[in-house]
Amino acid sequence: MLLNRSAARAVNISDLRELARRRLPRMVFDYIDGGADAEFTLRENSRVFEGVRLRPRCGVALGACDLRTRGLGHELELPILLAPVGSSRLFWPRGEEAAASAAGRARTAYILSTLSGTRLENVSAASSGPCWYQLYLAGGREVALRGMARAKAAGFSALVVTIDTPVAGLRERDLRNGVRELLTRRIGAMLPFLGQLALRPRWLLGFLGDGGLMTFPNVELASGPMPYADVGAVLEQSVVCWDDLRWIRDAWGGPIAIKGVLSGDDARRAVDTGADAVVVSNHGGRQLDGVAPTLEVLPEIVAAVGQRTEVLLDGGIRRGSDVVKALCLGARAVLVGRAYAYGLGAAGEAGVARALEILRADVLRTLKLLGCRAVAELDPSYVELPGSWRGACRGGAKSYRDD
Ligand SMILES: Cc1cc2nc3c(=O)[nH]c(=O)nc-3n(C[C@H](O)[C@H](O)[C@H](O)COP(=O)(O)O)c2cc1C
Known part of the structure; x- marks a missing residue:
């Protein structure tokens, strides 16, 4: 694995x-970097961190400080997982394989x-x-049944069901960059955006x-792999409801995490439906703009289901x-999306490895500076929250005035 010299120097x-x-290209960078609507969330x-x-x-x-944690039955060397990031092949050739390989090396x-x-078989x-x-x-x-059967056969050990995408969020940068036009494959429509x-x-x-130009090889329609241009329409027809979750749980028959939970009520419902983990997530601010940052709703969700299930979090993690x-x-562990997608876009597998190494070294140093010997020993007494976080201070976190 050749480490591009600039990526190696990334601090x-x-x-x-x-x-x-x-x-x-701008359209690919903005696809990673951007969010929905005004990008408030x-x-x-x-910012909330x-x-x-x-x-x-x-x-x-x-x-030595201990960074190990457990997630859905696996011992992980790092409390940092790589979040699902669609179309990673746009960022680097066979991008999903490159990212999976870097994650495996980091254990x-x-x-x-x-x-x-x-193809999911190649990724595994x-x-x-x-x-x-x-x-x-x-x-x-x-x-979905075909996808799950293939995933199981290929050795995928858990299913993560995303429930916050009944329709694709409005990503204004994508519209400005001509993503729609570039996908028409009509040269007249594409021309202004090819530069x-x-x-x-x-x-x-x-x-x-x-x-x-890609297809989605893990979505096998009767006509063949799903073409790239169909994605918006397909998402609108693929809303995941609670009944679907029960069906998915039975069809999969293994560990399941439900991703996109933002309230204690939904977290309880997810656990009652059979989730082994919930991921507190607003899809990295790419779906409903205006929802709370995930860190701020984490205490509510931990209070609701933390005793019964694993709570993971993603959104905004850069350090x-x-x-x-x-x-x-x-949170038991976090998922990172953009933090590794930037690395992948910068230098492929080496860039993802560098992103993970930066975060790993940061966590280690922070633990030492905090005087805490293991991530498993972190608790709310190590933080102080803004006074505006109503009711979030149960469990030992102090608050400070932020007015
Ligand atoms: C380019 C991109 C594509 C994404 N694609 C998916 C996806 O296909 N499925 C999904 O559940 N989440 C997807 N997400 C959301 C991530 O899984 C994760 O929730 C989010 O990136 C976390 O925020 P962060 O990027 O600030 O770390 C995507 C995120 C990005 C940045």
């Missing part, structure tokens, strides 16, 4: 983001999106670690060498201290 996730911005997801203050215990002698889990451009073969499969009911239950691809010849060569804050507030 933080922002550096990887900048490298990805320079290598990718996208910004808040990261700044409001949570750390309360170290100094003068504590620590040996953590990779979650493959239904809407990936790479590329990773030496656990792989989980994220399910959309794209194409209906029969199509951004020509400006990135190295990316273009890699993309064309990897087969060019190891963000990971630590989420764990202090009761």
